[in-house]
Amino acid sequence: MASLAQQIGGLRCPPLSTSRVSNNSTRQNQKKPNSLRVVSAVTISNAQTKEREKLKDMFEEAYERCRTAPMSGVPFTIEDFHSALDKYDFNSEIGTKVKGMVFKTDAYGALVDMTAKSSAFLPVREASIHNIKHVEEAGIVPGLQEEFVIIGENEADDSLILSLRSIQYDLAWERCRQLQAEDVVVKGKIVGANKGGIVAMVEGLRGFVPFSQISTKSTAEDLLDKDLPLKFVEVDEEQTRLVLSNRKAMADSQAQLGIGSVVVGTVQSLKPYGAFIDIGGINGLLHVSQISHDRVSDIATVLQPGDTLKVMILSHDRARGRVSLSTKKLEPTPGDMIRNPKLVFEKxxxxxxxxxxxxxxxxxxxxxDMLRFQPESGLTLNADGILGPLTTDLPAEGLDLSDIPPAEDS
Incomplete structure (x- = not known):
């Protein structure tokens, strides 16, 4: 036994290692997640398969619906689709007219919404046929809906460049053709001059007035920035020729002047012998002797350049373009033009x-007097200077001279 005990005692067993125990437990624990991982993979695989099958069924259903009933469930028709294309798709070629709405303005122009891929730009110089410094001077403000014409494209951002000026330019030529056909007198502002004549602005266009077609003796420098009555002589848009005449306009205006008619005029200049009065583009002379019944020694005491007054036509020489005027004939009592000119104008x-x-x-x-030599007329002159009949059967007030037919040559 002792020897057995010794033998047993002599046996050396290594101590239990905590690391081994922990490793074993760890290995056991690691076996569990592996089994879970397999189960989860199977579960995920099944879920993906179901989802793919569901999507496949949806696509097959959609394909069948598109093949058999493509418009089923669509809230708009083919006509609606084409209408939407017409609304949002337009021709962006140069010269095309498009509609748009201004939504912003600045010192350089205006931004216009045309339902295009980007906003369009309207430069100040293209906003009006007239020279303006800001688009608002032409009535272009946010919210304005207008028709524009495409004149270019901005390479930086592919935005379109618009114009209103080109549209107004075409309308101006059409307007001038209409005014020429109607033989209408228009006002033109003189903006320049050259060797052959002067340049006038009419309907926003530059027209030429030859010196031979100017009735006034004023120089081109004197006419600058003034308005002249004009008539159209030639309107040719293709050749960009717009020729006007002041003489034709004056002849038309002068035809309206009758002896004894009252017109409003403006004093242009004073001379020792009278005052020159502008009456609708025609220069008339108010002689010093025709200002008042009372003697006027100094015209400047009665009139000044720029004064507006009423004058009466005394005579009109159309051949020479001379018009004689009078305020003397308009005085209720002699001397009123000097003492009370306001009363003269009222009366x-x-x-x-x-x-x-x-x-x-x-x-x-x-x-x-002429009819007295023609007794067959049966008329006589009464004490009031009114022609009346020789018999007493006709009205005592006599006959109006306009009713008397002219005597026929025997």
Whole structure:
């Protein structure tokens, strides 16, 4: 036994290692996650398969629906689709007219929304046919909807460049053609001059007025920045020729001037012998002797350049383009033009009517003298200077001279 005990005691068993125990437990624990990992992989694989099958079924269903009933469930029709294309798709070629809305303005121009891929730009110089410094001067403000024409493209951002000026330019030529056909007198502002004549702005276009077609003796420098009455002589858009005449306009205006008519004029200049009055583009002379019944020694005490007054036409020489004027004939009492010119202007039409009646009476008396040599007319002149019948059967007030037919040559 002792020897057995010794033998047993002599046996050396290594101590239990904590590391081995922990390693064993760790290995056991590691076996569990491996089994879980396998189960999870199977689960995920099954879920993906179901999802793929579901998507496959959806695609197959969609394909079948598109093949058999492509418009099923669509809230708009083919017509709606084409209408939308027309609204949002447009021709962006140069010269094309497009509609847009201004949504922003600045010192350089305006941004316009045209439902394109980017905003379009309207430069200041293209905003109006007239020279402006800001687009708002032409009425271009945010919210304005207008038709524009495409004139270019900005290479930096592919945005379009628009113009209103080119549209207005075409309309201006059309307007000038219409005014020429109607033979209308228009006002043109003189903006320049050259060797052959002057340049006038009409309807936003530059027109040429030859010196031979100017009725006034004023120099080109004197006419700058002034308005002249003009008529159209030639309107040719293709050749960009716009020729005007001041003489034709003056002839038309002068035809409206009748002896004894009252017109409004502006004093242009004073001379020792009278004042030159502008009456609608025509220069008339108000002689010093026709200012007032009272003597006027110094015209400057009565009139000044720039004064506006009413004058009466005394005579009109159309061949020479001379018009004689009078304020003397408009005075209610002699000297009113010096003492109370306001009263003269208020009574101008009334006094002019009296003057015309006197002229008509004088003409009637002259014609009556001629009729006295024609007893067959059956007319005589009464004490008031009115032609009346020889018999007493007709009205006592006599006959109006306008009703008397002219005597026939025997």
């Amino acid at each position: 101008a039409e009334e006094m002019a009517q009296t003057f015309r009646q006197r002229i008509a009476q004088a003409e009637a008396m002259a014609r009556a």
